Amino acid sequence: MLLYNNQFLPVQDLKLPIHNRAFQYNDGFFETVMVVDGNLRFWRDHQARMREAAEALQLAIPDCFWSGELEENLLYLARQHNSFKIGRLKLKVWRSGGGLYTPQTNEIEWLATAEPTQAIPEAGLTIGICQGVRTCYSSLSHFKGPHAPLYVLAGIEKRNKGFDDMLLLDAQGHLAELISSNLFWLNDKGDLYTPALETGCVNGILRRNILRWSQQQGIAVREVLAKPEELLQAEAVFAANVTGIRGIEYLDENSLKVNSEWLQSFKNGLVLSVG
Template identity: 85%
Template structure:
């Protein structure tokens, strides 16, 4: 594959991406992915072609998954960027895109041990709710995770409030009510996050999108991470052991079919 030297994703990160799971020949949560792509396109002022919405792109992504033995369970990555050249001021709002596919194993059942990231903080903006523009932040958090030998890192916002993990949203249950950081903390508005909130409300579970310090996690009955690959319990934060209500965790997984 060759990209032109003026590629705007390379020069300016003028782009976004979606990670989509293929399960049993279907794009899981595809309508939610389409909704987030619309949101990203509006924020970046990108002109997305009609075939992104009318079924043509979906058919082509599933064909790609079949060609790469990823139809039973696989992960697709769709990268979308502004075409043309220009400096900060672009020449066009039209797009180019690239999709890749690879087989994926089910995520482990073992609980996560996480640390609190010290090197970077999340920052709320009109671009922080979708994937791509703030990617270097997560790269640096990933390096810190590697150096400190944690499974993941808890990212805080500029005021020290809980925001998210490196590639997952974070939730906790307390007294039967569900809590997750508000988008104002700079967290990504994850696809599974949307579905967890929707399902919980349908089940009559009180849902709160909050501004909270890390200490709130220590008082919870269950803390878990979610992204499009699935849900995993969190069993330890730094040196603090967290309770794991496995019955509730499994009920959530069953309800969402992840």
């Protein structure tokens, strides 16, 4: 079962036309939403990012996205896929109608799917610096979808080189993000750093929550332009997305400080704050 334009359908009944603008022009965006213990985790932040994406792409989002109706239907979908305890929902939104580059409408179509998932592994990551592609800041870079081929190519490089993930840089060589996670590091004064949005990184949902929670806790948080060498001096380096937080143990052949005790304490505090 899937949810298409707020209607539940068997998978085999989904029929999309060849002029579908998601297929033709990647004219839309998507959100990955975690279901945890029967709740859509960070749902208000997902709604906020969808508003931002819709404004950037000039899409008219229906009222059901902002009422409790969509939330209720997504949870029902998760339950049908054994994803109510812990699961992953993908919500894909695209512009309706045909046309060439100039669209015929700003109305949308949308599709939601659900699948069960597992808790994020505890093991630290071994990552490499991506050589094939660079991030680029634009009005579209802060949400998911328009720049997807960049992350696909980074994923191919990851697979070919045998890394767990790849560290993407911007055109000037500044730290930006990982393939599907934001990057954070801690200095010896207890200050937290993350790449600025000007690097072209996605404005991730957990990134927003980490920045908000850290400021509430009195932890200095700095959004910066920084080079990879700074990670070698950090007290802890970690990746963060809606599935959770993972420490980074190696960058190419360089060992990074893990600081497992601090990272676990940080994760525990964040989890308690968001439920």
